[in-house]
Amino acid sequence: MPELPEVETIRRDLAPLVTGRRIGRVTVAPATAPLLLGGVDAATFAGQLVGRTITDAGRRGKYLLFALDDGMTWVVHLRMTGRLVWHEAAAPNEPIERFERARVELSGGHELRWCDVRKFGTWLLTPDVTAYLAAKLGPEPIDPAFTVAQFRRALAGRAAPVKSVLLDQRRVAGLGNIYVDEALYQAGVNPSQTAGGLGPAATQRLFVAAREVLERAIANRGASFKDYVDGMGNQGTQHMFVQVFRRTGQPCYACGTVIERTVIGGRATHFCPRCQKLSKSRQPRHDSHRA
């Protein structure tokens, strides 16, 4: 599933290409429309997009945000297998790609094609994207303004495993299964550790690790374990550089211990039992003095 680095890679690819372009025809396959558009009628949705000019391509968490010249924002979430790829306009009798479910034609002879094997992806239009996302997303971990104090508050008092808390988009935005496992490994934190029981040193290490892991993955253009491709339809390379994710049974690069797999909150979790020892259990701290 695409996480922050994958979505950010797509954003960076598409931003200079789509900004300033006017939206022409919008086509959504009838079988796709109810899920993709959340019950909004395809013709109504298309009617709101057609004729608008894209003024910016942003991102929050795993959401792509295309600002339009009428103040609306076209919000795209790729979920499991969604792809949004830049193409030359299709030739008149060019066959439709397998799993292509929607298409947005743009001025200048180009188009965005939406392919989605599993059909969990979503599109919506909102006049107030800030309000729409406010309840869904915590702070952006790669935002230079994000502080360790904010991160500590996201974990404080939580009795759940740190792995589960980091996956909760309302705590910190954009992290998913790959990069949580990678960040916990880099920080030497056991994924089962109670989030609220993390000491200050471990919290600081995890804060730094999360940011570094995400920045590195962006530099490597995301991880293409399966479906993910960038805004041009090419695979990323980060999957070749993972330290623990899906390395079950292979030796840890740091200590040689066999990487183990467990399940936390229903999610496959990969870790080194030696580098990520479970620290002696602490009670979750209910911080009264919140910085």
Ligand SMILES: [Zn+2]
């Ligand atoms: Zn190790």
